[in-house]
Amino acid sequence: MAAPRVIHTAQALVDAVLEIPALPARGGNVMAESYRRYAGGAVTILLAAARSGAHAVHAGAVGTGPNGDIVRAALAADGVEVSAPPVPDVDTGVCVVLVEPTAERTFVTTLGAERTITPESLQTSEPRPGDLVCVSGYSLLGRTRDPLVAWLTSLPDGVVVVLDPGAALVEVDAAVRDTVLRRTDVWTGNTDEADALAGVRGIREAVQVVAGMLRPDAVTIVRDGPRGCLVREGSEQVFVPGHPRRPVDTNGAGDTHTGVLLAERAAGLSWTEAAARANAAGALKVTRRGPDTAPTRAEIDAFLAGRPA
Template sequence: MTQTPRRVIHTGQAMVDLVLEVDHLPARGGNVMADRATRYAGGSVTIVVAAARSGAAAVLAGAVGTGPNGDLVREVLEREGVEVSAPPVEELDTGVCVVLVEPSAERTFVTTRAAERRITAGSLATSAAAPGDLVCLSGYTLFEPTRDPLLAWVEGLPEGVEVVLDPGAPFATFDAGLVERVLARTTVWTSNAAEAAELTGVEGSPADLCDAVAARLPEGAVVVVRDGPQGCAVRVEAETTPVAGFPQTPVDTNGAGDTHTGALCAEVAGGRGWVEAARRANAAGAIKVTRRGPATAPTSAEVDDFLASR
């Protein structure tokens, strides 16, 4: 019997990033000139594109609008072989995230809300998540009006679906009851160190943070805590392993964490263990920061070449 391939399904916001490259951020009420302005498909697009380029069957279950921004999102996803499962949102375009990128590659965001917020439990269900699939949640979807339909759908998922939580900066600020409700359904946590520290109140290494986050999750949950160019730590079956990174001179860090998440999930979907998947995700993130734009993840072959040269 042929085994059904595991898929990477994302429920978050597919948006358009308007990336402005600036010498510095303006003072409040001030002005600054941008050296370059570019529109990219971004947000959850970055994760599903990274997953597809790492060889996974990738699905966007989130909402996409109708208009120039929605058209750009669909064009990029079609080119990358990513399925968009839900029908388009009529008479409303996809929103924009304005990204200010400084010479250090640090970035600052201003985000609108539009068609990508028009999800329902029914629209998410078009992805037909099945046991073995990896369903990715973003903490940013836990704002209204996307919070309630997302939770209603997630809590009805069949046993055996991996629920991968990328909490984002706001997660630890939510109501304690909401936080616990989400954590109770999370089987994989992946975040940066600051987000893990905000949740747990622990100050320590990524390995310490892995252990602290695991104490908040169901038994057997996997925890990944990223530490930028230094790599990450991975906790699997009560054992925590540091996984070294590949420091690069960055030109754009926008989308580096999302690239890591997409590659990580794809590698696991393809049969690799979590530690080896994290090593390859570290490499994918390292390659990405040398490229401009959010959805510029490397292919699996490019990761192979990168690792072979190390």
């Protein structure tokens, strides 16, 4: 039997990354110290999963034009399948990323072909029981919301729905949010996202509230930056320690964590074991510039063994 696949439904974008000394005051100006374009968004999770050995599939929409070409080339380089046909006459959108010396980042995102999905285009990925289908909270806003929810609610039992809430989930219509949460098998986000959804502060308090919104057998994972992450399965929860590192760029760290987490789960590890490797991947990622610099499985092995990655 084939191993489960990692399927992502969200927006693949081009990240236009500018390193700046500081954000300017409103109406002000700042000189960028560097500028580079990367494939980002859902691409980061898919590359991280593929580099840890998963069969990864992008089910979202990719445009026709130079931005879409960047996305397709990045996915193809790591063997990630693109299941849906290109969107004709519309290019993929851009996310402008402003990175400060502290590694903090600020985003401004345009809308393009990546928002053009249908239940039929998503179904080109042909999810089967055991596959891990990743959904972004950002896809539950705007024109992607209705086709995504219609498709999600039609998925057969056994397809594992993984919700990456992002900061957007709390903005989603409550009825839509509840429908998606009821179909969610795995919730994985950071402490700010958990606190916002739960309405309480504190990782242990928030994870309990979030878990109560999901199926009784669902898994809830809350990342706490370099400190690690809390993994809750049913009523059992374990804190998996992280690996603090001096960051140069945090853009894509959470997505790298998610991609490795899902790849290792697809390979047969427990959620706690998968989270330990995802924590190591996130620690490596923040020492590298760009959202497409997720480590390979060999690099994670070397890191955990104490060897230079």
